[in-house]
Amino acid sequence: MTTDPDLHTSGTASPAAGAKGPGANGGAEPNAIEVDHIVKKYGDFAAVDDVSFSVKEEEIFGLLGPNGAGKSTLIRMMTTLIPITAGRAVIAGHDVATDPDDVRRVIGVIPQALTSDIDLSVEENLSIYAKLYDVPAKTRRAAIDELLELVDLTKWRHAQTKTLSGGMRRRLEIARGLVHSPRIFFLDEPTTGLDPVSRVAVWEMLTNIKSHRKLTILITTHYMDEADRLCDRIAIVDHGKLVALDNPLALKASVPGSNVIEAQFTNVPDDWEQRLRGMSGVTSVEHKGAAMYRILTADGSRTTTELVEKAVQAGVGLKSLSVQNTTLDDVFVHYTGRQLRDELVKSYSFVMPPRPGLQP
Ligand SMILES: Nc1ncnc2c1ncn2[C@@H]1O[C@H](COP(=O)(O)OP(=O)(O)OP(=O)(O)O)[C@@H](O)[C@H]1O
Ligand SMILES: [Mg+2]
Structure with a gap:
């Protein structure tokens, strides 16, 4: 499978390589996020x-990559x-290394792990954050009402957080991250572990x-x-x-x-693989085992017709x-040379609990 060593970008999508911070996008609106040759090392790793890369105001920017x-x-x-470790990140014009407090004032963050307090009610979780962020008492109630409505938890406002489903708790945490009206919202895998219906609910809610x-969103998934x-x-991030x-x-x-x-x-x-490669429009053929082939083509209908004809002529049966x-x-x-899902499966390991009498 092809792995393209060159970073694919086009048009306004160019990463901020060489950018000198806010204003690097032609002197117009400063970018919401500018990340410039950033490095994080743990020892030698x-x-x-x-x-x-840079993220424009009000953009929804996704970071996609395996575990x-x-x-x-x-x-x-x-x-x-x-x-x-090296490089620079500038958020809403503030350098994270030199102006961390200014950065914290304009951002909302939903970390990967669930962090709401399960012994508090939905409303209490929100109001504690509102107080922490100095949201004035007179606007606090209205802000919480609006957010509960936006995340569809109004009727759960007095429920204890421990009684919520995973999807509802995620929605509460999203509301909590917005209680001080941040301009830039960072969400780290807000839907991992949720069932498909709850996942769709979270995405619809974010769009809503x-x-x-006015919000810029950076989300990982x-x-x-x-x-x-x-x-x-x-x-797309890898290693x-x-x-x-x-x-x-454009990526597709x-x-x-x-x-x-x-x-x-x-x-x-x-x-057979050789013959499939020779069909019109075909750009790559991958043999996936058990006579299963994955064919990339620029002309789906023409290649399919040809493929059926070729199979009939060669006396080859078509199972699916x-x-x-x-x-x-x-x-x-295409860009990493492997499946995202395979990587996910590989990265989980299962440890059997020790059994009495058995040496590890
Ligand atoms: N504190 C740390 N010390 C040493 N290595 C770390 C530390 N934090 C992260 N790493 C390593 O850095 C790499 C990147 O980790 P990170 O958590 O950013 O990945 P991720 O893309 O968020 O993955 P996931 O999808 O599993 O959340 C991993 O190899 C991880 O083991
Ligand atoms: Mg992570």
Whole structure:
């Protein structure tokens, strides 16, 4: 599978490489976020390795990458939680290294782990934060009412947080992160671990919030479908490096071939893969085992017709056939050389509890 060493970017999507901080976008509006050759090292290991990008005001910017890619580390540096080893991050015009307090005033942060207090009610969780952030008493109640409405938790305001489902608790934490009206909102995997219905609810809610207030959003996710649906631009991060950055359409267009054909055959001759490669429009063929082939093509309908004809002529049986448009999964494979999901599966390890009488 192809791995393109060159970072894919286009048009206004160019990363901030060489940018000199706010105003680097032609002297117009300062960017909400400027990250310039940022590095985070733990000993000799670079968790984030020379990453540069900028996020415009009111943009929804996605950081996409497998476990351990460096997404949370990037967020932690941008939100003043850990020091930067090298490079610079400027948030709403404030340098995180020299003006951390100014940065904290303009940002809201939803960390990866759930952090609301389960022994407090929904409303209490919000009002404690409002007080911490010095939201004036007279506007506090109205701010909380509005946010509860936006995250659809009004009727749960007096419920103890421990009685909420995972999705509702996430929505509460999103409301809590917005209680001081930040201009820039960082969310680290807000939907991981949620069921599909709750995931969709969180994304709809974020879109709804965005339509009500001026907000720039930086969000990390494992889920390609979400990134595709919600983000204006997406940065793909892998092993601490930025490997591609653009809007979802341009990213998909950057992968050679616009359709993906998956076909399973029976009785294939030895040179079958070779013959598939020779069909019109085909840019790559991957043999996935059990006579299953994944074919990228620039012309889905023409290649499919040819494929069926070829199979009939060669006496090859066709067990299954599907044709789809290129997805962000294909983009990820193209730029990193592997599947995002495979990486996820590999990264989980299961430890059996020790059993009496058995030596480890
Ligand atoms: N405090 C630390 N000390 C040493 N290594 C660390 C530390 N924090 C993170 N790392 C390492 O840095 C790399 C990036 O971690 P990070 O948490 O940023 O990844 P991530 O993309 O957020 O992953 P996930 O999807 O699992 O949340 C990983 O290899 C991780 O083990
Ligand atoms: Mg993380």
